[in-house]
Amino acid sequence: MSTTRLLHLALLSGLLPWSWASSPAETLHPRDDEAFSPPYYPAPAGGWLSDWADAYEKAYRVVSNMTLAEKVNLTTGTGMFMGPCAGQTGSALRFGIPNLCLHDSPLGIRNSDHNTAFPPGVTVGATFDKDLMYQRGVELGEEARGKGVNVLLGPVVGPTFRKPRGGRNWEGFGADPSLQAIGGSLTIKGMQSTGAIACLKHFIGNEQEMHRESSVITQGYSSNIDDRTLHEIYLWPFAEGVRAGTGSVMMAYNDVNRSTCSQNSLLINGILKDELGFQGFVVTDWLAQLGGVSSALAGLDMSMPGDGAIPLLGDSYWGSELSRSVLNGTVPMERLNDMVTRIVATWYQMGQDQDYPLPNFSSNTLDETGPLYPGALISPTGVVNQYVNVQGDHNITAHAIARDAITLLKNNNHTLPLSTSDSLHIFGTDAGPNSNGLNSCTDQGCDNGVLTMGWGSGTSRLPYLVTPQEAIANLSSNAQFYITDTFPSVTPNSSDIALVFINADSGENYITVESNPGDRTTADLYAWHNGDDLVTAAAAKYSRVVVIIHTVGPLILESWIDLPSVQAVLIAHLPGQEAGYSLTDVLFGTYSPSGHLPYTIPYQESDYPSSVGLLDQVFGQIQDPFTETLYIDYRHFLNANITPRYPFGHGLSYTTFTYSAPVLTTITPLDTAYPPARATKGSTPSYPTTLPNPSEVAWPSTLTRIWRYLYPYLDDPSSITSNSTTASYPYPSGYSTTPKPAPRAGGAQGGNPALWDIAFSVQVTITNTGNYSGRAVAQLYVELPSSDVLGVDTPAKQLRQFEKTGTLTPGESQTVELNVTRKDLSIWDVVVQDWKVPVDGDGVTFWVGEGLGDLRVECAVGGTCAVVDSVS
Missing domain, CATH: 3.40.50.1700 (Glycoside hydrolase family 3 C-terminal domain)
Structure with missing residues (x-):
């Protein structure tokens, strides 16, 4: 790869999905050479939501008194293998903020001891049990806290089984955005109830493992996704995770519409921080940062593990280079202050200022003692494993x-x-x-x-x-x-x-x-x-x-x-x-x-759409067009009228269940096609914009340096000036410091809060009619009206809710309630840029049963609600 191409990659900004300029009836995907779009700048500041107000106020008081070195320290990882965890930031010890430990994995504490190896996401998804989803999250958080992990890298809601042979599908909860969303949000709530910070990943479009990463010699594939598909399939679980209050989001390795995720300004600034109202911090996947100024301007808040293009050389896109970029004016102080404030506010939001443990394990060795910085050529040694048992029950x-x-x-x-x-x-x-x-x-x-x-x-x-x-x-x-x-x-x-x-x-x-x-x-x-x-x-x-x-x-x-x-x-x-x-x-x-x-x-792999196969090529960037649009997994099988061997949601029991007495109730009338207007954004922390004194990043005379460890300091910071540099700096195309209007689809964490108004409730009584005790899973699928109502085609049925009964003895019954929100009935209007529902639910039908091949109840809005013969 040429130096010019590398520079181009380092400066690419966010790309608007093609169909933002399309009519709402269009569903065709763009050609790969059209998968490019305008940028989204500047990065929106966090702190404007009441749910985070106290944490941001505390962070403001701290960040206002930080030096430039302390600010940069918290944004930059200290380097590969430069501590006990998969990655750690620098510290701000004057304010009680230690090196923050970021560590795998979504199913347990990776490369540790005396931990629980929980079943992974796909197994959790197969339970269809919300209580277990939440409880596993609680216990993952307890073990993270017990080991001193500040940020546990999970849950995973991307990939989402678009490619059946994709390597990491099993880390997520299943092949449906609602199943992913419910599993992910409950996991986040459980984890963060303990004080551990969840890291929702991988944002977004990372659907195969091969060719995912860019480096000095390779370029990761580009997932070319239209706007409606992005919102209705791949963004759906991330929106729910943000609504659940996730403290951090990890960017994926791949490109989206030819822009690298870690510096895609549309994805980070436009969708995640502005439209979804994300208040936490955005972190790279490991070694996924490709540029310094470009990624900062695009909304990235933390780099992991901190290294530059080649790890273990002691250089970084940020660290001392971020200090330089602030001093020469290419990265505005407003952006750095927001980066640090988001990180510190998240630390306060989870209560990690209240006696949160330091790491007591090493992911590098199981020995009791060893090097404290294994990535260094020469490292001091000490106790690295205290063998703390966090398994509990x-x-x-x-x-x-x-x-x-x-x-x-x-x-x-x-x-x-x-x-x-x-x-x-x-x-x-x-x-x-x-x-x-x-x-x-x-x-x-x-x-x-x-x-x-x-x-x-x-x-x-x-x-x-x-x-x-x-x-x-x-x-x-x-x-x-x-x-x-x-x-x-x-x-x-x-x-x-x-x-x-x-x-x-x-x-x-x-x-x-x-x-x-x-x-x-x-x-x-x-x-x-x-x-x-x-x-x-x-x-x-x-x-x-x-x-x-x-x-x-x-x-x-x-x-x-x-x-x-x-x-x-x-x-x-x-x-x-x-x-x-x-x-x-x-x-x-x-x-x-x-x-x-x-x-x-399926009966055979060819039953899937051809576009979801694995892609492999030797030269050039792989373009991965999501031409199947909304129609992945069961949506595709229904749309193509292909009968699978076993449908989504299928699962037999030793006993039998009947469904009876269905009742459909309107809770919040859908009297408008679009949600009510969002609230005005609240205020955000405001800091002085004057450049800091260069002496704040001069090397301390008392510091004993560790080779390859990443520091924020510069050899001669006083020599850096800003006037000539900023005038000639090659900013990303479309870069601006003028804030954009607040997106109409936003307004709170996850989007406009009216999207989660319960529109309808379906109640149904489930009775065990067999000879064994057992549990039923009531799955609710939404059938939206034909295209003449909404203006676009929609999948025939879409999972939107589920409830699992308790253990029912023979003859025992339980009534379950399945609530459906405004968003559950919405399509993404690519022209209006908002969620659109059929007014009054006109033409909507709800189906409830034990799976797509075993639907027992049909409820039509404005019509009958009855038990039917099994419908597939």
């Missing part, structure tokens, strides 16, 4: 999630549940332990033994693991194990039941597992380790076969799913540390399965 929640996510796809002849006296033959390495030992693979970067999670930075070490093999052996005295993926020579009796364990793995791009570079390139959508052949071989020998699948996402099951002897199939998703007994709870009938698919399982 969190195994209970982890177990409940792993159990209640288990999804029963098929159960012919009531094969399940099993009896502990049944003669069982168990096949597959996925039933057993890692043959090289627990946690023997860095960041779980292998597929050996039972698959508990994918691989990459979104993992944690397993504190222990009871495998399915161990759990079955402890409960059954009549089980034989063949922990191999090659079918052995066996002669079964007619009474024997085969349990076949198979899996499918994926992860983050920096690790390649069995030739899969994060994304499932070699494995495609098939089971790993010849798992399909193992099932087929067992089915040829046994009259009753139960298949148990641990998987990161959808699989093609067609080579064996209809074989007569394949009687039952369970997807156990990714169970985390509780793989064994969570499964036997369901296998042996202590609990009825209550999980539902958080994605669609």
Whole structure:
């Protein structure tokens, strides 16, 4: 890549999605050479919302008295491996603000000890259980706090399963924006109730792992997304996360509409901070910063881990260079002050000024002592691990999630549940332990033994693991194990039941597992380790076969799913540390399965739109046009009239449920197509704009320097002047210091608060009519009116709400209430730039049931509300 191209990348600003200039009826995607748009400047200041007023007032008092060095220190990471955490900022110790620790992962404390390895997001999503979503967030926050992690890097709501073979889909909650939104927002609320800061990620359009990053020799792919699709699919869960009060948002590696996310002024300044009213701070993904002044002006607030283009050289786009840019006037003091104020206000908002622990672990080693700055050539040593046990009784929640996510796809002849006296033959390495030992693979970067999670930075070490093999052996005295993926020579009796364990793995791009570079390139959508052949071989020998699948996402099951002897199939998703007994709870009938698919399982991969395949090329930037627009996963299958093997939301039970007495109630009338006008923005902190004294970033004479550590100091700051520099500086095209009018769709965290007015409520009574205790999941899908009402085509049905019952005994009933908001019924009007609903809900129909293939209730606004035969 040429120096000119690198400079161009460093200066690119936000790009307006193409359809901001389109008519509301247009749904076609632009050509890739049209995926470019005007910038959005300046960066809006935080602090104008009452929910954050106290925190911003405290931050203002502190930041007003900070030196330039202290301000820069808090915005810039100290460098790769320059502390115990994945990344840490500098400190402002005069004000009691320590180095802030930012650390993975969304399912547990990565590379630590005495932590819980919770099931990941996709498993949580499969529970459809809001209480578990929240409780897992609380316990993640408790463990982060206990370890001294200020910012826990999660939850993940992007990627969103646009690409079924995408490597990190499993970190999020599923293939639907509402499921992602509810899972993410409840996780944030739970985490931050403990004082830990959540970091919602990855913003936005990061839907495959290969070619995601830009560097000195590569350029990350560009996700080219039209405005309506961005708002209705990919932005939807981020808006809910901002509404939940997330303290930070992490930018993705890729470009969006040819502008790098970490310095895309439209995404950060325009959408996140202005339209969504985000009050916290924006942070890069690790080494995703590509420019200094450009990223600051585009709204970035914190760089991680702080290094420049090449890590471990001791240079940075910010640090001392940010100090220089402020002194020479290229980065306005207003921008720096807002960056720091956002960070400090978030620290106060979560109460981290009140005895929040310092880090007591090292992600670099499990030894008790070691180098304090492992990235330095020479480092002082000390105690780096105090082995603080933060697990508490969190195994209970982890177990409940792993159990209640288990999804029963098929159960012919009531094969399940099993009896502990049944003669069982168990096949597959996925039933057993890692043959090289627990946690023997860095960041779980292998597929050996039972698959508990994918691989990459979104993992944690397993504190222990009871495998399915161990759990079955402890409960059954009549089980034989063949922990191999090659079918052995066996002669079964007619009474024997085969349990076949198979899996499918994926992860983050920096690790390649069995030739899969994060994304499932070699494995495609098939089971790993010849798992399909193992099932087929067992089915040829046994009259009753139960298949148990641990998987990161959808699989093609067609080579064996209809074989007569394949009687039952369970997807156990990714169970985390509780793989064994969570499964036997369901296998042996202590609990009825209550999980539902958080994605669609097709008959063949070609059933997906061609635009969602993985992209790979050697030279030039990959352009990834989102030409399928709104129609991903089940939206596509409905739109294309393609019947899937198992639809989104599918999940069987050992018992049966009936739905009765549906009632539709209007709560807030939708008497206007657009929400009421937003409130005027409140005031924001105002600081003097005079440049600081250069001496504030002179090297302190008492400082003992650590080589490669990133500091805010300059050798000769007094020599820096601003007049000539700012006059000739190549600012990004369209850069302005004049604030833009407040977006009409904004007004509070997440957007106009009227968007969350409850418009309608659907109540339905669910009764257990079977012979087992069990839990039902009522899923509400919205069918919007035809295009002549809203002016655009809309997906046939869209999940907007769900509620899971308690455990109902045979004959027991529970009435659930499903509330639908104005936004749930809205489309994004690309011309008006606001959310539009059908007035009075005209033409809207609500469907409620156990999944898209099992809808039981139909309620038409202004019409009848009745139980219907199952509708798919």
